[in-house]
Amino acid sequence: QQQVKQSPQSLxxxxxxxxxxxxxxxxxxxxxxxxxxxxxxxxxxxLIAIRPxxxxxxxxxxxxxxxxxxxQFSLHIMDSQPGDSATYFCAATRxxxxxxxxxxxxxxxxxxxx
Amino acid sequence: NAGVTQTPKFQxxxxxxxxxxxxxxxxNHNSMYWYRQDPGMGLRLIYYSASEGTTDKGEVPNGYNxxxxxxxxxxxxxxxxxxxxxxxxxxxxxxxxxxxxxxxYTFGSGTRLTVV
Numbered sequence: 251q252q253q254v255k256q257s258p259q260s261l262x263x264x265x266x267x268x269x270x271x272x273x274x275x276x277x278x279x280x281x282x283x284x285x286x287x288x289x290x291x292x293x294x295x296x297l298i299a300i301r302p303x304x305x306x307x308x309x310x311x312x313x314x315x316x317x318x319x320x321x322q323f324s325l326h327i328m329d330s331q332p333g334d335s336a337t338y339f340c341a342a343t344r345x346x347x348x349x350x351x352x353x354x355x356x357x358x359x360x361x362x363x364x
Numbered sequence: 365n366a367g368v369t370q371t372p373k374f375q376x377x378x379x380x381x382x383x384x385x386x387x388x389x390x391x392n393h394n395s396m397y398w399y400r401q402d403p404g405m406g407l408r409l410i411y412y413s414a415s416e417g418t419t420d421k422g423e424v425p426n427g428y429n430x431x432x433x434x435x436x437x438x439x440x441x442x443x444x445x446x447x448x449x450x451x452x453x454x455x456x457x458x459x460x461x462x463x464x465x466x467x468x469y470t471f472g473s474g475t476r477l478t479v480v
Contacts, residue, residue, distance in 0.1 A: 296469065339407065351409055354399075357404075357406050
């Protein structure tokens with residue numbers, strides 16, 4: 251059972267455009283939703299994260315929108331640049347005592363063309 | 365530089381051989397994790413260690429064992445490698461407490477393993 255569904259699998263956007271990646275989750279106990287960015291040959295790196303008590307979080311050109319009732323969240327990259335070309339993973343976890351086991355989506359390969 | 369160090373970076377094994385993937389972090393994190401990454405499958409949790417002295421199975425533990433040697437080190441062992449274990453393996457660490465998730469996971473750069 252896939253707990254975090256991510257779409258699309260791949261995305262091609264022109265420089266300056268808006269990239270949008272969507273995720274949906276099933277477990278209502280999830281309360282922390284990060285996005286990770288991965289460049290070829292590297293490990294994923296935390297990009298931005300949100301908790302369900304807010305509907306939107308913005309950091310520079312990156313924005314997470316969160317819809318708790320629909321159990322969906324999305325990443326928007328404004329003014330997309332070739333340097334944003336990477337694979338993006340959404341993830342979710344349930345906070346509490348102990349460690350946080352992130353459940354990842356399957357990833358979206360973003361290509362930003364000049 | 366502070367972070368998560370994985371060794372080796374590349375490895376080719378024959379079916380049935382064994383090996384241990386090493387991981388060390390120098391951020392004083394409590395929790396450590398092993399994930400595998402396969403095309404179209406995302407990152408899947410193999411094993412994790414919430415704190416020194418504890419380990420637990422993740423989503424895909426079969427064929428693997430782990431050891432949390434101390435707070436810094438968390439190793440992954442393949443006892444009898446199979447072609448299905450061809451993958452990129454990532455180690456990660458986190459503070460493991462509520463406030464610690466503000467920093468998320470820190471991942472290593474991965475071990476690319478091929479089993480022939």
